[in-house]
Structure formats: C-alpha cells, structure tokens
Amino acid sequence: MDMPKLQLQTQQAKLTLNTNPARHEYHQQKAEQSIQQPKADLKIEQKPGKLTIDQSNAWRNLHFKSVFERTREVADDANQKWLEGIGRMAEEGDDLMRVENGGNPVAEHAKNNSVMNFTYLPGNTPTYDLVKARYEANPAVIEVQRNDPIIEATPRYPQFEYQRGSVDVSLAQHADVKIDWKI
Secondary structure, three states, X not given: OOOOEEEEEXXXXXXXXXXXXXXXXXXXXXXXXXXXXXXXXXXXEOOOOEEEEEOHHHHHHOOOOOHHHHHHXXXXXXXXXXXXXXXXXXXXXXXXXXXXXXXXHHHHHHHHHHOOOOOOOOOOOOOHHHOEEEEEOOXXXXXXXXXXXXXXXXXXXXXXXXXXXXXXXXXXXXXXXXXXXEO
C-alpha cells in the first residue's frame, strides 16, 4: 500500500524597494575682511652737539697773539731789559769810578750804547698738532608710539540645503503555499 504523501510547494514573497537618496548641499562663502596697519608715530629729537676748536697755540706759533698775551710778553721783556739796564749802569758807574786805571770810559760807553741789537723772529708754520678740537655730542631722543591694526571682519554663515530621501516599498510577489496530497 502506498502511503499518501504530503507535498508542499512554497513561494516566497518578493519586495521591491525604490530609493531616492537624500540630497545635502553645503555652501560656505569666505568672510569679508579688511586689515589696515597705520604707521607707527616716530619722533626723533636731536639737539646739535658742541664743537670747540682752540687754535690759540697755532696762532702763538705764528706770532699772532692776543693783545693781553702780547702786553704780558712786552711787560716781561721790559722788566728784563730794565734789570739788564740797571746792571749795565752799575758796571758803567764802576768804570767811571776807576778813572785812575786810564782809558776813556765815557767814549767807550757812548760807543757801546749807540749800537742797537735786536732780533726779529718771524712766525713758524702752523701744524695740526697745535689745533685742539673737541666735540660733545648730545644723545638723540627717540619716541615711538605703536598704532594697533584696524581689523574689520564680516562673517558669512554657512548655507545648508537638505532634501529628504525616500524609500518606496512595494510587494512584487505575494507569498504562496501549495499543499498537495499524493495518494
């Protein structure tokens, strides 16, 4: 005897998916920016230095002397000549006192005193060593005032665009079960 057989036949359900993807757009513009840097304020103050030139030794070397120096030299020379004159007169007095020794002291004195001897020395050439120069510098006063930069910025905010996506689900094939008995 044959046994009845149960025969099952199944068909799975099939789904169809249609998708529309989401769309996302992003825009970012650069910010507007303005930067200005003013120059620093600079103030420099320089007082003139002091230059001193002493050329009195060079002039003295050329025999160009001041009135005061020349007067002092003439006075010193006159004093020396006066002392020499006193000494000469004392010697002449001693000669006249010794008349007994003979000779003609008056004529000899007249002859000696009639001759003038003097020496004139012209000036020498000037040399740079005789000129003294001195310079005193005054320090510079420098003031700097810094100026901050001027920065202006206008931000640009990001722009977003978003479109939602979708999924359409549909049944393409229904599930099916067939049961059959075979005897």
